[in-house]
Amino acid sequence: MLDLIEQLVNIDSGSYVKEGVDKVGRILKGKYEELGFHVGVIEQEELGNHLVIKHKEAIDPEILIVAHMDTVFQEGTASERPFTIKGDRAYGPGVIDMKSSQVSALYALKALVETKDEAYKNVEIILNSDEEIGSPTSRALIEEKSVGKKYALIMEPARKDGSLVSARRGGGSYTVSVKGRAAHSGIEPEKGRSAIEELAYKIVKLHELNDHDNGISVNVGLIEGGASVNTVSPNAVGHVDVRITLPEQAEEMEKRIQEVCATTDVSGTEIELLGNINRPPMVKNEQTKELLHIIQEVGHEIGLEVTDTQTGGGSDASFTSAQGIATIDGLGPVGGNPHSENEYLEIPTLTERTELLMKTIQRISR
Numbered sequence: 001m002l003d004l005i006e007q008l009v010n011i012d013s014g015s016y017v018k019e020g021v022d023k024v025g026r027i028l029k030g031k032y033e034e035l036g037f038h039v040g041v042i043e044q045e046e047l048g049n050h051l052v053i054k055h056k057e058a059i060d061p062e063i064l065i066v067a068h069m070d071t072v073f074q075e076g077t078a079s080e081r082p083f084t085i086k087g088d089r090a091y092g093p094g095v096i097d098m099k100s101s102q103v104s105a106l107y108a109l110k111a112l113v114e115t116k117d118e119a120y121k122n123v124e125i126i127l128n129s130d131e132e133i134g135s136p137t138s139r140a141l142i143e144e145k146s147v148g149k150k151y152a153l154i155m156e157p158a159r160k161d162g163s164l165v166s167a168r169r170g171g172g173s174y175t176v177s178v179k180g181r182a183a184h185s186g187i188e189p190e191k192g193r194s195a196i197e198e199l200a201y202k203i204v205k206l207h208e209l210n211d212h213d214n215g216i217s218v219n220v221g222l223i224e225g226g227a228s229v230n231t232v233s234p235n236a237v238g239h240v241d242v243r244i245t246l247p248e249q250a251e252e253m254e255k256r257i258q259e260v261c262a263t264t265d266v267s268g269t270e271i272e273l274l275g276n277i278n279r280p281p282m283v284k285n286e287q288t289k290e291l292l293h294i295i296q297e298v299g300h301e302i303g304l305e306v307t308d309t310q311t312g313g314g315s316d317a318s319f320t321s322a323q324g325i326a327t328i329d330g331l332g333p334v335g336g337n338p339h340s341e342n343e344y345l346e347i348p349t350l351t352e353r354t355e356l357l358m359k360t361i362q363r364i365s366r
């Protein structure tokens, strides 16, 4: 398993590195085919291809597994800091998010095939290429493949403490672009209309929408604008991140953000608002609790205490959950610091979590 992880980590497969993502896909395709799976390739022009995998003998699988092949790292990262092992931890770009998960899912199915446990026929797998940029080309595929499934097992890594993920906040992003009028701030400032001043009002009003008690957050995390220090600024742009906890909060927040940006405080400026709330929250509902309970029982049998947690970050679990199927995320191995140079895999959890996944597939297929 470590050899295959090493091979995958040492291929740069950032979301925009199509060649690398496709190379990862070809390696995994070959491995699944060796086990008797049929691998369909959903070709993409700019981003990497997606794979849809199902055993040749599968009829109507009830389980959907989703694992992404892309990483957040730029081309060249793998040669700068290739796969390494220090003690019980492995390092390298994408090692935990989520190349170890890819290998774990493959080996869980390999174990089922090799022990002739027919549960492998109850699984359909999507390996997508663009999760790290919000799944723009795989979202529809995930939603389509959710139809008729009972369970979704999402292979994002387990949390640092080993917890699975049973709830995630939803959200989206907006861009607030303000147009003002330039003027020399020393000679004729009265002729100017400051876009920066207008954006400042909007930032304050957007931040007033924060409601942490109800799981709503609004953050203008990036701003840009202005021409020079002595020019009344003709332009300013704010980039806004919005998170929600309940599906019904989406419409209300979209309305309130539009209201904030519908009028100007600095006369003579203009605002253009782009964006929306595009990722539904993953809610810990009854069916998710039931699936979690089954996984906890399976964990208990193999001596693993399985805890769960919620997180603010999004993943493809939001899409399967919104389609109404029981969804648990964080089924990959345990590790930490994803999206950073210090990203690591706890090596001993690799086989442990693979066994948990394999036995969960077995249990829910009975």
Ligand SMILES: [Zn+2]
Pocket: 068, 097, 098, 131, 156, 157
């Ligand atoms: Zn991930």
